[in-house]
Amino acid sequence: MSCCSDSAPSSAMTAWNSTIPPTSASGPVVRALRRALSDWGGDGTVYVGYSGGLDSTVLLHGAHALWPERVVAIHVNHGLQQAASAFDEHCRQQCERLGVVLRVHAANVPETGNTEAAARAERYGWFGQVVSKHDVLWLAHHRDDQVETLMLRLMQGRGFYGMPRSRLLLAGAASGLLQRPLLDLPRTMLRAYAADADLEWVEDPSNAELDKDRNWLRHRLLPELRERTSDLDQSLLDALQQQRYLELGLLQALGGEPHRVSVASLPEDRKAAVQALRVWLSSRSQLLPRTAALEDFVAQLGAPSDRQPLLTLGGGNSLRRYGGYVHLVRALPELESHYPLALPGQLTLPHGELRVLGATDGFHPDGPVRVEFVGAHPGLRIRCRGKHHAVRALLQAARVPPWQRNDYPLLLDDRGPLAVPGIAHRDHGGAAGRLFDAGWHQHAQLR
Missing domain, CATH: 1.20.59 (Chorismate Mutase Domain, subunit A)
Structure with a gap:
């Protein structure tokens, strides 16, 4: 096992052993990973958040050893410390040796204000863009992290909240599930796995800076509390579980x-x-x-x-x-300015599903039918039920929330608007009525 210096990461040019050592094959890390994959139940890509540190190195190695064809590593460079580029290079080298695809994101984090919160928002926003609804993202938080988070929240008066084991990523309809497979395991078990597999990792030098509350908790307060109360971690997690039972009742009431x-x-x-x-x-x-x-x-x-x-x-x-x-x-995925559509037909957009059914022989659009969005057509009107109506007024009357109106889809041909799906259809042949049916269902995560 080798670990890089506190100042900057480095790597010996040796290949990783991509198999799980026999002594760890039935151990707690492997069992936790198998359980997480079973709980997810999907068949897409397993993305692993990889910083190059001990915890994420163990997670990446174990996941790749079990499912080598499904694992992709993702790394975020926040650019907040001098060693950031060296961390990047370490991750690239290790993934190349292991044969894992690595995706790297250079975050744009302001250097003033609450940089930690800004970095977190940037990180999870990118995760949500990368991990589709068919995929899962694994992060390497473990039991020690959860104890530190609980203590930190108590110090800050922010409430007794912990890390949920899994949840949907936030950034839109395309986003998948986030899981923390190692959440029940203490860091000592991860370190034992790393030693057994002879893994390499980097140490973030900022983790030793005691002016940061989390580091002070980790290196000073918690070791003293654990000496006094041997089952401190379990007691805190038991209290968290009791809190979650209360929260469950509250959520049901809401x-x-x-x-x-x-x-x-x-x-x-x-x-x-x-x-x-x-x-x-x-x-x-x-x-x-x-x-x-x-x-x-x-x-x-x-x-x-x-x-x-x-x-x-x-x-x-x-x-x-x-x-x-x-x-x-939710943050809306990026939309094209227009999309072609054949009638009748179905179109999957980044933020919902558009269906056009029941077009008859009596319906002949003027030119190709396309899908565009309300925001690109200020002041647009449609003739419906014998009168001209402002499209935005129709959306308001249908109680479409204001933040959804600019991105609400329109069906258009060369004459103008054919339909505001689910709300209004253009009159045909000088008569009120419609010769087809267009419906719109926005993804629930984006409502």
């Missing part, structure tokens, strides 16, 4: 919709409403706002209906109030 919660279901007490909304959001999102920002948002929920309170979560995601609900609004 309702089961994945993308919105009724304002009326929130507690009347403002502080209780803030905590209820935080619990609901933490079960669905990686991006939790600061308490003060959430308090300000909750204070606006009683504002007149013509106002639209907004809380930005990062990565293009937000909380919005509309129609008596708080909506979790």
Whole structure:
């Protein structure tokens, strides 16, 4: 086993042994990975978040050894320290030796403000773009990480929240599942696997900086507490589990919709409403706002209906109030300016499904039919049921949320709008009525 220096990573030019050592073949790491894959049940790509450190190295090695044709490593260079480019090079070398495809993202993180939160938002936003709904992303958080997170949250007065074992990634309809297969294992088990497999990894020099709260917890406070209370970690995790039982009851009371919660279901007490909304959001999102920002948002929920309170979560995601609900609004995937469509037919767009059914011989469009979006046609009107209607007014009357209107699809031919799917169809032959049916279903994660 070799580990690089604290100042910068380095690698000996030797190939990785890509097989699991016999002594680890039935050990806790391998069992955890097999269980995670079984729980997921998919057949797509297994993406592994790979920083080059011990934890992600163990995860990548084990996943590749078990399913070599399905694993892709992904690495984010936040550019926040001098050793970042050396970490990149280490990851590239190790993946080349192992025969693993590596995707690297150079993050654009501002050097001022809350850089940690900005880096997190950038990281998870990119994860959501890469990992499709057929895939899974594995991150190497383990039990020690979870204990540190719990203690850190208590120190910061942020509530007793831990890391969920799995959840959907945030960035849109194309995003897949995030899992943490090693969450029940202490770091000592990962280190034992690494020694057994003779793995190489890098140490992030910033992990030794005691001016950072997490590092101080890891190196100073927690070792002393563990000497005094031998079962400290398990006691904290037991308390977390009790908290999760309470949260489960709260989530059931709030309702089961994945993308919105009724304002009326929130507690009347403002502080209780803030905590209820935080619990609901933490079960669905990686991006939790600061308490003060959430308090300000909750204070606006009683504002007149013509106002639209907004809380930005990062990565293009937000909380919005509309129609008596708080909506979790996902970042929208990038759209082309137009898409061709044959009638009748079906078109899968990045943010939903468009279906056109029932076109008859009496329907003859003027030229090719294409799909475009409302935002590209300000002031557009459609003749429907004997009258001309503004498309935006039709969307408003149909209670399409304001943030969805610009990206709502339109069917057009050379004469103009054929249909606002699911809402209005152009009259044909001078008579009201329609000769085909167009429907639109937006992906639930983006509503």
